Amino acid sequence: MTRPRVLVAGLVVLLGVWCQSQGAALAEDTEMIVNGTPAPEGKYPWQVRIYSSMEDERGFCGGSIIASQWVLTASHCLAKGEAHGGPNTAVDPADVVVGYGSIDRTKTTKIPAAKVFVHQGYLSKGLDGKADVALIKLARPIANPDTVTLADPETDKKFLTPGAKVTVTGWGALWSPFDKDVEALMPDLGPQQEMMDKWQFPRELREVEIDSMDNDTCNATFQSARLSVAQSEICAMIKGSTKDSCQGDSGGPLVVAADVPRGFLQVGVVSWGTMCGNRVTPSVFARVSSFSDWINDTMQNN
Amino acid sequence: MTRVYGPASLFLLALGLLCWLQGPASAEDADTEMIVGGTVAPEGKYPWQVRLYTSMDDDKGRCGGTIVADQWVLTAAHCAVVDPDATADVVPLGAIVVGYGSTDRTKTTKIESEKIVVHPLYLQQGIAGNADLALIKLKRPIAGAKAVQLADAQLNKQLLTPGAKVTVTGWGALWNPEDQSIMEMLSQLTAGADLDERLNYPLKLHQVDIQVLDNESCRSVFQPSNISIADSDICGMSPASRKNSCYGDSGGPLVASLGSRKFAQVGVVSRGCGNQQLPNIYTRVSSFSDWIHETMGAN
Numbered sequence: 356m357t358r359p360r361v362l363v364a365g366l367v368v369l370l371g372v373w374c375q376s377q378g379a380a381l382a383e384d385t386e387m388i389v390n391g392t393p394a395p396e397g398k399y400p401w402q403v404r405i406y407s408s409m410e411d412e413r414g415f416c417g418g419s420i421i422a423s424q425w426v427l428t429a430s431h432c433l434a435k436g437e438a439h440g441g442p443n444t445a446v447d448p449a450d451v452v453v454g455y456g457s458i459d460r461t462k463t464t465k466i467p468a469a470k471v472f473v474h475q476g477y478l479s480k481g482l483d484g485k486a487d488v489a490l491i492k493l494a495r496p497i498a499n500p501d502t503v504t505l506a507d508p509e510t511d512k513k514f515l516t517p518g519a520k521v522t523v524t525g526w527g528a529l530w531s532p533f534d535k536d537v538e539a540l541m542p543d544l545g546p547q548q549e550m551m552d553k554w555q556f557p558r559e560l561r562e563v564e565i566d567s568m569d570n571d572t573c574n575a576t577f578q579s580a581r582l583s584v585a586q587s588e589i590c591a592m593i594k595g596s597t598k599d600s601c602q603g604d605s606g607g608p609l610v611v612a613a614d615v616p617r618g619f620l621q622v623g624v625v626s627w628g629t630m631c632g633n634r635v636t637p638s639v640f641a642r643v644s645s646f647s648d649w650i651n652d653t654m655q656n657n
Numbered sequence: 658m659t660r661v662y663g664p665a666s667l668f669l670l671a672l673g674l675l676c677w678l679q680g681p682a683s684a685e686d687a688d689t690e691m692i693v694g695g696t697v698a699p700e701g702k703y704p705w706q707v708r709l710y711t712s713m714d715d716d717k718g719r720c721g722g723t724i725v726a727d728q729w730v731l732t733a734a735h736c737a738v739v740d741p742d743a744t745a746d747v748v749p750l751g752a753i754v755v756g757y758g759s760t761d762r763t764k765t766t767k768i769e770s771e772k773i774v775v776h777p778l779y780l781q782q783g784i785a786g787n788a789d790l791a792l793i794k795l796k797r798p799i800a801g802a803k804a805v806q807l808a809d810a811q812l813n814k815q816l817l818t819p820g821a822k823v824t825v826t827g828w829g830a831l832w833n834p835e836d837q838s839i840m841e842m843l844s845q846l847t848a849g850a851d852l853d854e855r856l857n858y859p860l861k862l863h864q865v866d867i868q869v870l871d872n873e874s875c876r877s878v879f880q881p882s883n884i885s886i887a888d889s890d891i892c893g894m895s896p897a898s899r900k901n902s903c904y905g906d907s908g909g910p911l912v913a914s915l916g917s918r919k920f921a922q923v924g925v926v927s928r929g930c931g932n933q934q935l936p937n938i939y940t941r942v943s944s945f946s947d948w949i950h951e952t953m954g955a956n
Contacts, residue, residue, distance in 0.1 A: 529842040536694040536899040555844045
């Protein structure tokens with residue numbers, strides 16, 4: 356696992372800010388779930404893993420099925436270049452494979468990508484473009500897809516009230532991969548490689564429930580770090596808790612319980628944070644409802 | 658493993674600073690220090706390192722120490738007393754078993770103590786006496802003993818410049834038991850294994866490099882919590898890391914390199930456990946050179 360290019364920026368490096376994607380493939384890091392619990396099979400059937408090939412069993416990012424032939428994920432999962440700045444370029448769709456239908460990342464059903472669509476805001480400015488959403492068109496449709504309902508501005512406002520309980524799911528790391536003190540413990544716990552793998556690449560999907568936070572509070576939290584969030588982003592954390600998303604969870608869904616089919620509304624896409632399990636600053640998600648038009652237009656025109 | 662409670666440790670507990678005794682052992686069930694963020698020490702690199710046990714059958718031990726002469730071991734006072742929380746009229750332990758000669762705490766050669774001499778300031782005031790030091794006379798000399806060189810005032814001054822790299826060794830805990838943040842994660846990795854045992858009682862001696870913090874800076878760190886740092890204390894920590902000694906390392910050595918694989922012992926593990934915000938406190942060996950030599954000479 357290599358460090359994301361995101362970490363190249365000065366201040367950002369000091370804080371350990373990263374995009375939350377994992378993996379060899381794109382040489383970008385991703386998020387995983389810290390202090391969550393295993394997700395029951397079938398509870399989040401729209402959850403997908405994004406792999407770099409049909410043989411890859413690890414994957415590097417999460418995503419969600421939003422239509423029979425479409426997956427929503429994060430731009431930083433599917434772009435190469437400067438994560439803070441630009442220009443960035445979309446990866447070759449030949450290096451993107453989507454797996455669905457199992458909480459075990461080694462047992463998903465895989466379909467290659469036909470096309471990838473990275474948001475223009477990310478292509479030109481990276482994370483600073485505040486548009487960390489991307490779409491994957493699959494090579495063929497999924498039969499009887501378990502799609503998730505995407506929030507629009509109205510349902511976002513209705514269900515994502517400040518402090519609302521929100522849930523993140525993913526196969527990301529169980530604790531920050533950059534914690535050297537934890538790394539030093541591994542040889543004392545068992546075979547080192549096995550321990551490292553379990554830590555950074557859990558096999559089964561995990562879920563964690565956290566609290567959404569209003570953007571003003573979130574910006575105040577980030578002020579000393581000279582980071583900020585836009586209206587097109589959502590912040591969430593439980594203050595004083597280590598419950599969080601982490602490297603490898605990127606691109607995956609942030610959902611809120613709502614009166615919609617299957618009971619959950621996707622309001623966010625896992626994007627970035629400062630050191631997983633950080634008790635002080637929240638994790639940040641791209642706000643799905645800010646990109647309703649872009650998502651609908653992209654799907655219609657392709 | 659239980660916590661040390663008592664009047665003396667009230668402030669210490671608030672900060673997560675405890676005396677570093679480990680162990681089921683004695684009636685007192687005190688905690689000890691271990692190495693956080695370190696690595697397994699190579700066999701033979703620190704031949705003066707000993708483990709202090711409660712009996713010939715105990716293979717866990719509760720403190721560390723060092724061979725300073727063929728019949729003498731140096732350790733922390735709080736490792737050699739009946740109640741590490743006592744603040745007056747402190748009673749030394751009647752006996753301690755010393756194990757040497759292996760980095761595996763279950764494979765050391767054991768010798769019983771003949772006599773335990775705790776520093777008089779500790780006997781009077783406990784940890785507040787800022788003299789957390791004791792000497793153990795063994796029942797017989799260790800044949801071919803590899804004693805550590807103790808730093809005198811001159812060597813201390815030369816070696817312990819602010820920021821100087823020093824090394825701590827011990828069989829103490831690998832993670833601060835008060836830092837529960839990663840326990841859930843670790844239990845995922847080690848399902849079925851006795852995580853508590855692995856974290857608190859490593860089989861092999863561990864080593865970790867830390868940096869010396871000047872006493873003035875250290876005083877200001879501890880001032881709000883009313884913990885006094887004396888000139889006879891050394892503070893050490895690792896910037897932005899939890900690397901340090903911890904429960905079960907108490908009494909063990911803080912050494913500085915003299916080059917070509919030689920070391921001088923500059924400190925004795927006393928208080929603190931792998932914490933990103935707080936230094937650990939070590940007893941400065943050179944402040945007690947006279948007491949050490951007089952005690953060995955008179956006994």
